[in-house]
Amino acid sequence: MPGMPFSGYVLLSAVLFVAGLVGVLVRRSPLAALMSIELMWGAATLLFVAASRHLAAMGGHVFAFLIVVVGAAEAAIGLALIVLIFRGRDGADVDEVRSLRG
């Protein structure tokens, strides 16, 4: 009993994903950016689960599970990087990390 049509889930997934993307683009705090990425992970998971239900294939669940695993690993690494970069600094701003500048 899916509750709403498959296309509704897909659209919801797209909206959540873009919300995460916009969060990455507009938030200056690295923590907020990381949380926005978590939003994008969730959107992807939702799409897999919904598709799995739609097509009656358990493979989608396995993929969603793997996404959760990778998302957890990414969160751990990302938080470690944030801690590493900003340890000892007063505040954290994505825009202050500019070693990519040529």
Place this chain on the structure above:
Amino acid sequence: MEITFWLLVGIPVLPLLGAAATAALRRRASRGMLAAIACSAVALAFACTVAALIRFGQAGGEGVLHAPLWSWGVAGVGLGLIGDSISIWFSLVVTGVGLLIHIYAAGYMADDPDYGRFFAKLNYFIFAMSLLVLADGFVGMLMGWANVGLASYLLIGFWNRRPAAAAAAKKAFWVNTVGEVGLILAMLILLTSSGSLRFADVLPQAGLLPPEVLNAAALLLLVGAVAKSAQLPLFVWLPDAMQGPTPVSALIHAATMVTAGVYLVVRAFPLFEAAPWGMPAVALVGVASAVFGAVAAMGQNDIKRILAYSTMSQVGYMMLAAGVGAYAAALFHFMTHAFFKALLFLGAGLVIHHFHGEQDVRRMGGLGRESPFVYWTFLIGTLALVGAPPLAGFFSKDEIVVELLAGGHTALWVLAVAAAGLTAFYMLRLFCLVFAGNPYRVDASDRGPAEAAAAAEHDAHSAGVPAVQAVPVLLLTILSIAGGWLWVPGLTHVPEAFFEPALARYGSPAPVHAGPVQAKEWTMGALLLVSAAGAAWAVKLFGKSRRADATGGAFARAAEAGFGFDAAYRAAFVEPLRALAGYAGRVMDPQVVDGAVNGIARLAGTAALALGRLHGGFVRRYALVLVTGVTAVLIYFLMAV
């Protein structure tokens, strides 16, 4: 094969080495050493040519000596040397007469401070000219052609402190460039239409090309020939080119370079014959130049300009012969003309030295009594040019004019005979003014004492001609006498037999005999009669009394001005170009060109700043750009579907 290769390569390369050596040593080596290097380089080249001739004879006169040097990727575009009868004939004259003129120049230029530079350039010219005549394709010929033009420029402007010489050199170079452009365009047409630029590939299949292509190629080649050979209407550089040293005039502007156009026409004759307009155009240019040159020569007063217009006229004869298919006659006349015209120029050099730099024939006279050697040699040269039997010019000119009548070209025949009469007139006028009568003396009151003393001192020793100059003059005199005996009607026919295989290789130009059977007798009689009449008239006018401008004031002035050609070219090309150059210098360069350059620089700077702002190192901005791109791609695909 091996020896043949080195013989052919030696002909152009030895003078080139000589040029390099004299140029390198020109400040260190003595004058004698420099002259020895230069002369021996040309002498060795001449020896190579003779050896090649012998090899050629051993091959039965049928084969062709060929020395491929290299090729540039494109099939049929390459450089090689060819030794068939035409090119060997030409290089015999180039190196042989060139050698004599080198020897003469060793004495003539003895007082010049730039002795080494002169010989380097002279040797360089021999290199270029022999490359021109020996090349086995249009590419090599163009290389020789352009190098010859450069050598000519360098030699005409040898006395580079004289503005007139510099201007004449530039003029010659420009006019020759017009010809080169024609030549290059013709080569491009031939390359695209027949796929090759080697003579052996292009010429045999000339008849297969469409007529309009042939017309274009032939006429463009003719433009090149006309410019190089100083024919109508591109002759204007030749009279001015007499600003160069006299040996240069003898070598380049009489004996060799100006006949390059004749060489081109004869070499590419299958093209000209296959092209509907080819042969008539060549004949027309030839006869017009022959008559025009003779008329113009009548009105000149500078001894070298008279000879220059005479050269134009005689080369016109050669073109005329080539234009009616009498190639052997054209080549024969080329050789005899090289002999007697070189002789005349070298004699003119002696005359000019005798009158210490004076070149105006009206201020000469009485040289016959003062210098019998110059008198007799110059007389032989004059008579050879006029066509008095049994001298060289008689046989060669006769051969050409006979072919005209035999081929049925009656109008051309009449013009050619008339031009021969004019030739006799202007040559005898020149001769009488220089050698007959009383020596022209400037009033003593006109001269400063130093000048008078110098003149007197000069007069004292000028009677004798140094051996280094006398020997080449003497040899050329002998050649001017005997050179014509190679082809005496009914007795010998060396050129005809010599060229027959080379001409037959591309389809024999069988002479059409449409004219009267007694063409030979009529022609000989007419030529002798008209020439004698012209000569007699000139002797009557100028032999005793000195009527300086007896040919008429208006005519003389017109002739002096080159019959308006110079003015016309000046108005048509030089002034507009100068105006354009001025416009470019004042407006185009500072505003358009500089503006464009600065604008591009400013654009680059602005763009760099703008793009640099994108590269601020802000990861979020990068991400934004990335997402924008992804969105654009997505929208594009949605639109496309």
Place this chain on the structure above:
Amino acid sequence: MSWVVAAATVMTLAGAAGVLRARIPVHAVLALVLNLVGLAALFIALDAEFMGLIQVIVYAGAVMVLFLFVISLLSARNTPLERRPSLLAGQEPLGVAVGALLVAALAGAIFGQPLPEPASIYPGFGTVKAFGAALFYEHVFVLQLAALLLFLAAVGVVVLLGRRGPGR
């Protein structure tokens, strides 16, 4: 649409909006938890019971606690960043505009073409048993790789944070 699914959808969207708008990091974490719980409810509605449980336990539980630890470690003293002037002019409106454009494009893509027909699910779909069968029978190699990835992530965190900084 059942009211459960509608409520869960509203929860996820509200949570996402909260993450975007929250000025204080702890509020953002709470909004994210709201989002994740909503997602878990959707999973259960989609017959993915096990995935819903995992989502709550792993994400809303463990990962979010990790976030809270880091926040409390780093930003206790912080003034909110957004009070300071931004170096990037126009980044926020541009980002929102591009995002809106992207949503519109994605919606066009979703509704612009037919989706596959739904398949009828078999009994036991999405249960722990079925999930375990799929994971350990069919995708066991992937599971090994995931385990390796987690291990490497743990090692990486230790390496990154265990190293002494250049200033110390």
